[in-house]
Amino acid sequence: MATEIKAPTFPESVADGTIATWHKKPGEAFARDELIVDIETDKVVIEVVAPDDGVLGDIVKDEGETVLSDEVIGHFNAGASAQPKKEDKPADSQPTEVQSSDSDSALSPTVRKLLNEYEIDPNLITGTGKNGRILKEDVTAYIENRSAAKTNKAPAAAIPQESAATQGDRFERREPMSRLRAKIANRLVEAQQNMAMLTTFNEVNMKPIMDLRKKYKDDFEKRHNVRLGFMSFFVRASVEALKRFPAVNASIDGNDIIYHSYQDVGVAVSSPRGLVVPVLRNVDNMSLAEIESNIRQYGEKAGSGKLSMDDMMGGTFTVSNGGVFGSLMSTPIVNPPQTAILGMHKIQERPMAVNGEVVILPMMYLALSYDHRLIDGKEAVGFLVTIKELLEEPERLLLGL
Numbered sequence: 001m002a003t004e005i006k007a008p009t010f011p012e013s014v015a016d017g018t019i020a021t022w023h024k025k026p027g028e029a030f031a032r033d034e035l036i037v038d039i040e041t042d043k044v045v046i047e048v049v050a051p052d053d054g055v056l057g058d059i060v061k062d063e064g065e066t067v068l069s070d071e072v073i074g075h076f077n078a079g080a081s082a083q084p085k086k087e088d089k090p091a092d093s094q095p096t097e098v099q100s101s102d103s104d105s106a107l108s109p110t111v112r113k114l115l116n117e118y119e120i121d122p123n124l125i126t127g128t129g130k131n132g133r134i135l136k137e138d139v140t141a142y143i144e145n146r147s148a149a150k151t152n153k154a155p156a157a158a159i160p161q162e163s164a165a166t167q168g169d170r171f172e173r174r175e176p177m178s179r180l181r182a183k184i185a186n187r188l189v190e191a192q193q194n195m196a197m198l199t200t201f202n203e204v205n206m207k208p209i210m211d212l213r214k215k216y217k218d219d220f221e222k223r224h225n226v227r228l229g230f231m232s233f234f235v236r237a238s239v240e241a242l243k244r245f246p247a248v249n250a251s252i253d254g255n256d257i258i259y260h261s262y263q264d265v266g267v268a269v270s271s272p273r274g275l276v277v278p279v280l281r282n283v284d285n286m287s288l289a290e291i292e293s294n295i296r297q298y299g300e301k302a303g304s305g306k307l308s309m310d311d312m313m314g315g316t317f318t319v320s321n322g323g324v325f326g327s328l329m330s331t332p333i334v335n336p337p338q339t340a341i342l343g344m345h346k347i348q349e350r351p352m353a354v355n356g357e358v359v360i361l362p363m364m365y366l367a368l369s370y371d372h373r374l375i376d377g378k379e380a381v382g383f384l385v386t387i388k389e390l391l392e393e394p395e396r397l398l399l400g401l
Contacts, residue, residue: 002075196372224289232291266315271302343367
C-alpha cells in the first residue's frame with residue numbers, strides 16, 4: 001500500500017513553499033532518513049527525508065510547483081525494492097534526450113532540459129552538488145564558458161547549430177527568481193516605501209581593536225577553539241549602545257512602539273541563495289568567544305543551506321559587514337520590523353590628524369540606517385558615537401563603562 005509523502009508543517013510566517021529538487025525518481029529505492037526532496041520557502045530550503053525504507057512511487061507535486069503546509073507531494077511503497085533496470089531500451093525511446101551514463105538518473109528535470117536544449121554531454125560537466133550531482137548552476141556555467149571559448153578560438157569542425165536564442169556568442173538565459181531572492185526584493189521595496197529611512201555616518205579608528213586582537217588572538221583561539229574576529233567586538237558594542245538608546249532596539253507595530261528588554265542581534269550572512277540574517281539571541285549574556293562561535297556556525301550552515309526557520313526568526317537589530325567584499329561605504333536598508341541596522345565597511349589606512357600631527361591609521365566608515373519615524377537624529381548620532389568610543393577604547397567595552 002502506498003504511503004503519503006507530505007510537505008512539512010510550515011511556521012505561521014511561511015504561507016507556502018516550492019518544490020526545488022526531487023532527489024529521487026519514481027521507481028528508485030531509498031533508505032530511511034535519506035534525502036528525497038528539497039522544498040524552498042522564502043526563508044530557507046527544507047529537506048524532506050524518507051520516513052522509512054522504500055521505493056518512490058508517483059510524484060504529485062513536480063519541481064517548481066507550489067505546496068502548502070502538510071500537503072501530499074508524492075507516495076512511496078514502504079519496504080519495497082527498486083525494479084531492476086532493463087538492459088535493452090527501445091530504439092525510439094526518448095529520441096530527443098541526451099544519451100549519457102548511469103549518472104543521468106541523478107539529474108533533475110531542470111538540468112536534463114538544459115542539457116538537451118544545448119546538446120551537452122553531462123559527462124563533460126563536473127558536478128558541484130552532493131555526491132557529485134550536476135546542478136543547474138554547473139550547466140549554465142559550462143554554457144557561459146563554452147560561449148567565451150568560442151570568441152577566442154575558431155571552430156575546427158562543424159558545430160551543431162544552436163537555437164535562435166543562442167546563435168553566435170550572444171545569448172540570453174531566463175530563469176525564475178528564487179523564493180528567497182523574491183522575498184528579499186519585496187522586503188527591501190517594502191522597507192523603502194513604508195519607512196522614513198535615513199542614514200548617518202561616522203568613522204572609527206580600528207588600531208586599538210587590531211592591536212588587542214593581534215596580541216591575544218593565538219591564546220584566544222587555543223582557549224576557545226574559535227578565531228577572534230572583528231564582528232564580535234561590533235556586536236558587543238552594539239548591545240551596549242542598544243541599552244543606552246532603547247529606541248534603536250525597538251520596533252513599530254501600527255501606531256504602537258514595542259520596546260524590547262533583550263537584544264537579539266541579526267548578523268547578515270551571504271549564502272549561495274542570497275543574503276540571510278540568522279539571529280544571535282540574548283547577546284547580552286554572551287562572551288566574545290560565544291558570539292564568534294555562533295557566527296561561525298551560522299556561516300557554515302548558510303553555506304551548506306542548513307539554516308532553519310528558527311535561526312532567522314525575530315531579531316531586534318542587525319549588523320551587516322559589507323567590508324568583507326571590499327565596500328568602502330554604503331547605506332544599508334533596515335530589515336522590518338526592526339528600526340535600525342549597522343553597516344560595517346572595509347578597513348583602510350588613511351592620513352588622520354592626531355594632536356596636530358598627520359598619522360596613518362586603519363579607519364573604517366560606519367553607517368547607521370534608521371527609521372526616522374521612531375528614532376531622532378540625536379539618538380542615531382549618539383548611538384553611532386557610542387559604538388565608536390567603545391571600539392576605540394575597548395577597555396570600556398570589557399569593563400562595561
